[in-house]
Amino acid sequence: MNKAALSKQHYVDPAPFDPGASEPVGSENESYYRASSWQLMWWKFRRHKVALAAAFILLGFYLLVPFVEVIAPYNQSQRNGDFLYAPPQRVHLMHEGKLVGPFVYPYEYRFDFDTFRRVYTVDTSKPQPIRFFCRGEGYDFWGLVPGDVHLFCPPTDGTLFILGTDRLGRDLLSRIIYGARISLTIGIVGIAVSFALGLFFGGLAGYLGGWVDHVIQRMIEILRSLPELPLWLALSAALPPNWSPVLVFFGITIILGLLDWPGLARAVRSKLLSLREEDFVKAAELMGASKQRIIARHLIPNFMSHLIASATLSIPSMILGETALSFLGLGLRPPVTSWGVLLNEAQNLAAVQLHPWLLFPIVPVVIIVLAFNFMGDGLRDAADPYH
Template sequence: MERLSSSTARTQLVLRQFRKHRLAVWGGRILLVLYLMAAFAGFFSPYDPNYYELYPPKGNHPPTRIHFVDPETGRLSRPFVYATKRSIDPVTLQPRYEEDPSQGKFYLRFFVRTPDQPYTVFKVFRSDLRLIGVDPPGRIFLMGTDNFGRDLFSRIVYGGQVSLTIGILSALVSFALGLLLGGIAGYFSGRPFALSLPPRAWRGWSGVLGLVGLLLWLAVAAGVLFLAWSFVRLSPGKGVFSLAVDGVVLLLGFGGALLILWKVFREPLKLDPDDLIMRTVEIIAAIPSLFLLISLRAVFPTNIDPLITFYLVVGLLGFIGWGGLARVVRGIVLSVREMDYVQAARALGASDGRIIARHVLPATASYVIVSLSLTIPGFILGESGLSFLGLGVTEPYTSWGLLLQAAQQGGFASFTDRPWVLWPGFFIFLAVLSWNFLGDGLRDALDPRRRR
């Protein structure tokens, strides 16, 4: 009971400190609205994101003007819109839309049914109820349309499902890898595993690590042979000297592979998890993140299923983002593992896995919570960048980065003639800024030195 009351008091103190950070509170509120709209995109969007009309065409339609005053009486009226008629500007050759009061008023209606455009909620519940709409043939475009005539507001709401979800899922993948590998690197630092090759006494984790080590060194030997063979295969010369060089390269390749295998099978392999993991982190950190991301994405074909592309982007973003967290967690674990309560648990016979799960990793909770909130916006920007370059999510799905790519294809006219196509950039900016404000507030609330 005493422990429960202490935990409750600590939680109340953290919440009270968080409420003092006004920007963080507003950031949390904005994110709540964005994620609710993304979760129930079908309800909040007036139309299906891929719906458009062939006739009359609505390509690059500006945001619909909503009227609140009846022009006939001059008094406040129920909100309504007019239909529009399309023409071509003779100078710019761009479509031009003008209101057509002759077709009558189309009043805004809430909680409308759209049987021709049903949707599903969480891929489980089927519905056709939408928050706002107008009677046909009227149309309401709150943020205009794209070049195909698809409602931009509906596409932004649905795009939030991808952009916002990828940010969280990629952060979870990154933090799972960072916590696991950083904890192993810190806890087992200075305690190398001796792996006997060929296997003579592989049991438990030693067997798993031994198999991994064997496969690793076999891959290194195969890589040496592949490099030698690639040099010979790509060698353009056909003379005696060229053949002699090719023969020397092949001999060196075979000799190097045999030397690696002889060394591995002759002596036990000592592997320090700390060295292995940290060197991997350094290799990943040495390559620019965007270049590495594009290179890894380019390995896979661009015409694969869009849903597979979604999970592929999640995995790639999570894979390149775990190194920084692993370094910090390693440092925290190196300090925590020398604490008295950890030494006491080890003296009582607790296993390494139990000590890591029950005593070491919980000590990183405060840092992980703050870091998670500050890492998610980076993954949102990463996904937007990939989709903007055409390497991320593809049609029929949409994301904020993909919408920006469509705006970029319009050239300078996107700024002068149809600036509403830049709305996705504003939502990216708003989500990233809100996550940063939220992270700052959580950092201040969870840090005892910052509490007032």
């Protein structure tokens, strides 16, 4: 057998690169070795099915935030005096064996003088179809543009209380949708404040070292030694009661960001301590680059994926912090609507026992916190080069 035949017999074409595989397929595959750190992180992240599903859930929630006025069937402050503490209305498709489409049965109520409660009954003889892409209660889109178009509306001359109503007859589903804008935004804004402080103090401590590192570490230890919830309560109670809802919102956000940065700062410090002795840092110093440029352009980008994973895991604590403060009456206050403000009405045990649907606002809180935790775990594993 000649050399050409022998080489042809032992030659195997390299298999196409499979980013879902644990390692590159084929020794001559170059796409894996030429990929950036962000591409490698994405290939590893999408193998984490639970984290990927959590990311899509979060994306869906945040895509709804700009359009809450359109999605909610009622205005957040609209009262229905005839339907105080109305139970949730079930959505049906079939009526007497016929497909009618999404509809609800109307409520009729009477006042029980023995229990001093309204007793609601369902009239199953009158199906009321739900309207879609319809005109309903007017609103100001983002407080600027007037409009009245909704994704779905109550039936004509009917009601649509999918999650029931509260003590003032306000639709709970609409208020949960409006509350998502505040509760989800406060997590993003709060982590932005925490991220900036963590990068600044962690970068100084990790790169400069010496007395700067000692001072920042002692400051972090003092902050971490303080009980978190009492400190939140004390700072929130210090906010002036005559502040507008917007100022209270930014005040709560800054408080949450100021108390969350020590953990991120320590992560930045530890990474900088390991990277500042690398050759590329020494080369930048010899070329005359300033300390600020070395930290911002050479050090931090090398572990930005780790920082994003850490920040993702911190957002749930921000949301839970706002929910806890508002639940205790020291956070956001009406007329602002957030999930914590809605849960504030569930403090009365008797009201919860009689009207358990008042606890529905806790469901999106649980979903969002779990989704952020699952996605953060996936990002952390994807950013780990040794995983």
